[in-house]
Amino acid sequence: MLTTALIVLPVVGAVVVAIVPLPRTATAGLAFLVALMEVGLWIVAASRFDFDDGGLQLGTSREWVESLGISYTVGFYGFSLWLAGATVIVSAAAIGYAMWVGRDRPRAYHALMLFLTGAVVATFASQDLLLFYISFEAMLIPLYVLVGVWGGERRQAATLTFVVYTMAGSLLMLASVVAFGVTQGTFSLVDSGASDNVWIFLGFAIAFAIKAPLFPFHGWLPLAYREAPVEVAAVLSAVVSKTAIYGFLRIGIPKFPEPADDLSGVILVLAGAGLVYGSLLAFRAPDLRGVVAYSSLAQMGLITLGVFAFDDLGLDGAVLLSVAHALISASMFLLVGMVERRCGTGELDALGGMARGRPVLATVVIVAGMIALAVPGSATFGGEFLIMAGVYDQGWGYSAVVALGVVLAAMYILRVVSAILHVKPGSAVREEALDLRPGELALVLPLILVLLVLSAWPALISQSSFPGNDALQALSEGFR
Amino acid sequence: MIDTPTVDWLALSPTIALLAASGIALLAAVLVPAWMRKGVAAAVALVGFVLAGVLAGVVFDQTPTPEVLLDGSMVRDQLAALAQVILAVTGAVVVLVSWAERRRGNHGEYYALLAAAGAGMVFFVGAENLMTLFLGLEWFSLCLYILVAFDTDRATSLEAGLKYLIVGGFGSAVLLFGSAFVYGATGEIGFGQIAAARATDDTFLLAGLAMILAGLAFKVSAAPFHMWTPDVYQGAPTSVTAFMSAATKTAAMVVLLRVLVTAFPDESELWTIAVAVIACVSLAWGNLAALAQRDVKRLLAYSSISHAGFMLIAIAADSERGGEALLYYLVPYSAMSLGAFAVVAARERELERPVTLESLAGLGWERPLYGLAMWVFMLGFAGFPLTGGIFGKLFVFSAAYEAGDWWLVLFGVAATAVSLAYYLNVVRWMYMRSGTELRLAPAGGSPPRDPALGVAVAAAVVVTVGSFFLAQPILDRAAAAAAALPF
Numbered sequence: 001m002l003t004t005a006l007i008v009l010p011v012v013g014a015v016v017v018a019i020v021p022l023p024r025t026a027t028a029g030l031a032f033l034v035a036l037m038e039v040g041l042w043i044v045a046a047s048r049f050d051f052d053d054g055g056l057q058l059g060t061s062r063e064w065v066e067s068l069g070i071s072y073t074v075g076f077y078g079f080s081l082w083l084a085g086a087t088v089i090v091s092a093a094a095i096g097y098a099m100w101v102g103r104d105r106p107r108a109y110h111a112l113m114l115f116l117t118g119a120v121v122a123t124f125a126s127q128d129l130l131l132f133y134i135s136f137e138a139m140l141i142p143l144y145v146l147v148g149v150w151g152g153e154r155r156q157a158a159t160l161t162f163v164v165y166t167m168a169g170s171l172l173m174l175a176s177v178v179a180f181g182v183t184q185g186t187f188s189l190v191d192s193g194a195s196d197n198v199w200i201f202l203g204f205a206i207a208f209a210i211k212a213p214l215f216p217f218h219g220w221l222p223l224a225y226r227e228a229p230v231e232v233a234a235v236l237s238a239v240v241s242k243t244a245i246y247g248f249l250r251i252g253i254p255k256f257p258e259p260a261d262d263l264s265g266v267i268l269v270l271a272g273a274g275l276v277y278g279s280l281l282a283f284r285a286p287d288l289r290g291v292v293a294y295s296s297l298a299q300m301g302l303i304t305l306g307v308f309a310f311d312d313l314g315l316d317g318a319v320l321l322s323v324a325h326a327l328i329s330a331s332m333f334l335l336v337g338m339v340e341r342r343c344g345t346g347e348l349d350a351l352g353g354m355a356r357g358r359p360v361l362a363t364v365v366i367v368a369g370m371i372a373l374a375v376p377g378s379a380t381f382g383g384e385f386l387i388m389a390g391v392y393d394q395g396w397g398y399s400a401v402v403a404l405g406v407v408l409a410a411m412y413i414l415r416v417v418s419a420i421l422h423v424k425p426g427s428a429v430r431e432e433a434l435d436l437r438p439g440e441l442a443l444v445l446p447l448i449l450v451l452l453v454l455s456a457w458p459a460l461i462s463q464s465s466f467p468g469n470d471a472l473q474a475l476s477e478g479f480r
Numbered sequence: 481m482i483d484t485p486t487v488d489w490l491a492l493s494p495t496i497a498l499l500a501a502s503g504i505a506l507l508a509a510v511l512v513p514a515w516m517r518k519g520v521a522a523a524v525a526l527v528g529f530v531l532a533g534v535l536a537g538v539v540f541d542q543t544p545t546p547e548v549l550l551d552g553s554m555v556r557d558q559l560a561a562l563a564q565v566i567l568a569v570t571g572a573v574v575v576l577v578s579w580a581e582r583r584r585g586n587h588g589e590y591y592a593l594l595a596a597a598g599a600g601m602v603f604f605v606g607a608e609n610l611m612t613l614f615l616g617l618e619w620f621s622l623c624l625y626i627l628v629a630f631d632t633d634r635a636t637s638l639e640a641g642l643k644y645l646i647v648g649g650f651g652s653a654v655l656l657f658g659s660a661f662v663y664g665a666t667g668e669i670g671f672g673q674i675a676a677a678r679a680t681d682d683t684f685l686l687a688g689l690a691m692i693l694a695g696l697a698f699k700v701s702a703a704p705f706h707m708w709t710p711d712v713y714q715g716a717p718t719s720v721t722a723f724m725s726a727a728t729k730t731a732a733m734v735v736l737l738r739v740l741v742t743a744f745p746d747e748s749e750l751w752t753i754a755v756a757v758i759a760c761v762s763l764a765w766g767n768l769a770a771l772a773q774r775d776v777k778r779l780l781a782y783s784s785i786s787h788a789g790f791m792l793i794a795i796a797a798d799s800e801r802g803g804e805a806l807l808y809y810l811v812p813y814s815a816m817s818l819g820a821f822a823v824v825a826a827r828e829r830e831l832e833r834p835v836t837l838e839s840l841a842g843l844g845w846e847r848p849l850y851g852l853a854m855w856v857f858m859l860g861f862a863g864f865p866l867t868g869g870i871f872g873k874l875f876v877f878s879a880a881y882e883a884g885d886w887w888l889v890l891f892g893v894a895a896t897a898v899s900l901a902y903y904l905n906v907v908r909w910m911y912m913r914s915g916t917e918l919r920l921a922p923a924g925g926s927p928p929r930d931p932a933l934g935v936a937v938a939a940a941v942v943v944t945v946g947s948f949f950l951a952q953p954i955l956d957r958a959a960a961a962a963a964a965l966p967f
Contacts, residue, residue, distance in 0.1 A: 063952070064952065065952050065955060066952055067804075067955055068878060070951075130874070133865075134866075135865075138865045141864060144907070145907075145911060148908060148912045149911055159912075163900065163904060164900075167900050168897055172893065174863075174873075174874075174877070175877070175893045178878050178881050179886070179889070181878070182878050
């Protein structure tokens with residue numbers, strides 16, 4: 001029931017926000033309240049969850065379309081509960097930011113944001129293939145409008161490429177869903193067995209690779225992340241991308257062990273290439289959002305390396321880094337938004353010298369930057385280290401690539417931090433530009449605090465993600 | 481002394497109810513004073529459709545096994561009854577859509593023709609031999625010819641009527657010619673007897689089959705027999721377009737399924753391929769041509785051609801699963817199609833000119849409920865979740881995959897990808913452009929109040945979304961209906 005409540009609460013909230021004609025601020029406030037209630041609900045769910053067991057819990061199952069074996073089956077494993085937790089926190093921060101900024105047409109905007117939250121949580125909770133597909137698709141509906149209506153100048157082009165890419169992937173996945181479900185006689189992820197059909201696996205893998213995105217399926221990323229409202233970009237890079245990781249962990253590998261193994265070499269090479277390529281692009285990007293967007297590409301490559309390491313350490317690291325990246329990337333995007341609001345631009349050339357007289361901004365940006373570049377001791381470092389160790393068995397070269405990625409991350413993060421805070425004052429930085437306001441701080445600080453907690457205690461996630469704390473066995477046995 | 485066949489009045493009652501409604505509405509056109517003529521005629525038609533729906537529901541409930549009626553000319557089974565329910569509900573909604581349509585007069589005749597067309601379709605889906613098949617087809621087609629050309633003050637309406645008459649007449653002639661061949665080859669006109677005659681290798685039989693298929697493909701507007709569709713859909717009064725896109729398609733699809741499965745089981749290897757090819761051509765042509773449309777009614781016309789393609793995939797599966805998928809598909813499809821044309825009608829009445837994509841600009845913000853409804857319909861057409869469209873596609877693809885036609889699944893998926901471009905384009909125009917930016921001049925002030933249309937759109941939304949959450953009950957009935965055919 002709790003899982004259903006986690007899915008339904010934001011959706012109902014969305015309907016209420018859309019229908020009730022409240023004044024501007026009250027609408028946003030109501031949406032924020034719903035988002036906070038969602039966080040509270042998740043905390044309740046986590047407190048009832050037996051992390052030592054880590055198996056499917058808090059589940060509900062109801063028949064839906066019996067003749068095809070489609071059911072409404074939801075529930076959480078350790079890793080999906082953590083991903084859902086990242087989702088609710090990030091979307092609360094994003095909705096709070098939208099409230100702070102005062103987006104136009106607040107009823108439609110906040111309703112769509114809440115709906116998006118519900119869809120992402122539903123994706124992480126789905127234990128039925130069709131339900132997963134439905135939630136996966138449902139995310140696209142609000143995103144399409146959120147980017148297309150509230151986005152920047154080139155929003156129409158951004159939505160078009162975004163939708164064309166993701167739908168191409170989703171429809172391939174639909175063909176795969178049909179083929180898998182019909183062959184198995186059931187769409188339930190709990191009941192169905194494994195398949196050795198490479199083509200069906202490819203349909204899923206490409207859909208996930210586009211959603212993440214992984215190199216070379218990232219064509220939609222720069223435009224979408226640049227043109228989306230900044231908090232929508234935060235949700236996109238933080239949690240929507242993680243649905244792909246969930247897909248690999250829950251469907252791609254457990255349901256297609258042989259094809260996944262056969263193709264793991266290709267995927268590892270592409271993920272490594274994406275890590276290096278994304279890092280280099282982030283280093284070269286001329287604007288704040290470009291840096292964060294391409295760093296997201298790089299980090300998704302890194303997480304995928306961990307997933308396809310087929311190793312306990314790698315898988316645990318992938319989950320830890322997924323959660324950590326969700327939080328840090330959301331914080332980075334929100335900070336980008338705050339800087340952009342003060343300067344009217346995100347061009348690095350026009351920024352600089354913001355540290356002087358703005359101590360809070362400087363502190364927060366530096367702390368977030370340190371976590372983002374995975375300074376030893378941070379949660380991101382923990383994740384990256386586990387992945388590096390895990391992928392070593394697949395070939396020492398991959399570990400070397402991960403190490404290179406860590407170095408490159410330091411390069412692009414330090415570049416962007418100094419471009420904002422240090423060097424000489426940029427042309428767009430006015431003297432009057434304020435320090436972070438308490439409201440803004442209240443949005444970013446919780447994210448960073450959670451990250452600091454995870455930095456102090458990464459085992460909280462890395463040792464509670466999979467049934468019996470044995471990731472490889474869980475995946476190879478299909479979570480049975 | 482001639483033996484009179486026993487008549488199963490209950491099985492014929494939906495047809496009779498609509499015929500009676502049609503007759504009364506026609507009398508109202510003469511006998512009722514002018515000021516209340518429209519109200520009386522519309523009410524009579526509405527009652528007729530609702531009554532027909534209820535009676536068809538009773539028939540569905542009380543017909544566990546198929547029975548042949550009237551000397552083998554009609555059949556009483558759940559397939560026909562389910563189709564009749566869909567047709568009757570469609571007709572009732574169309575009455576609501578039509579209510580506020582601007583028309584100088586002839587209201588009685590309009591509703592009489594609508595009910596008569598409905599009666600013809602309801603009769604048509606129960607046809608069990610080639611004679612009643614043709615009779616039903618001509619019956620509702622004649623009514624539609626007039627309805628399409630009903631707005632005599634608009635040249636496009638007259639043009640559409642003429643085009644439909646000529647092309648439709650040609651289609652009927654092909655169908656009749658084919659029926660003659662089949663009769664010549666087998667000496668039978670009853671569907672079951674044609675199958676039993678087993679004249680498999682007969683060239684005439686195959687030619688007849690091909691021509692019957694082509695004749696019905698005209699009516700379902702499948703490419704390459706679709707040429708009339710865009711022009712007629714565009715020119716006809718919008719309420720009539722709504723009726724045709726939902727009801728004609730439903731009736732003709734159900735009859736196509738019945739004819740192919742009951743009369744030509746031995747030739748199934750041939751016609752499944754033919755139907756699959758027609759499906760692919762419809763998907764390809766419908767979707768590609770829709771991309772280039774500016775006029776929303778034309779766009780929806782091409783979209784209906786592409787949906788004919790999806791439904792034909794289900795028929796090509798030639799299995800009970802396929803029949804089930806087709807019947808399920810018809811439910812959300814009819815709702816979405818009716819609803820989309822109803823929203824177009826609302827915009828048309830507000831702006832008093834044909835609705836192009838440009839004139840949808842800002843609709844989503846100015847008329848939030850119509851905008852939301854249109855959004856639902858477009859997403860449903862594209863097969864997004866939270867609408868029955870996704871299950872329609874899923875069931876069709878599952879049936880095709882089970883039948884071994886995985887290439888049809890891939891083709892359908894590719895077609896869906898293309899279709900997104902124009903469905904989402906409609907959403908883009910509604911929400912991402914503002915009406916003021918394009919200086920759309922609404923007719924002035926708030927739009928004309930039109931509660932009947934609002935009810936119609938709401939009903940369409942409810943069915944579109946309801947068929948998602950309650951897929952199983954609908955599928956159960958579709959399965960029962962499909963079980964009436966000898967797969």
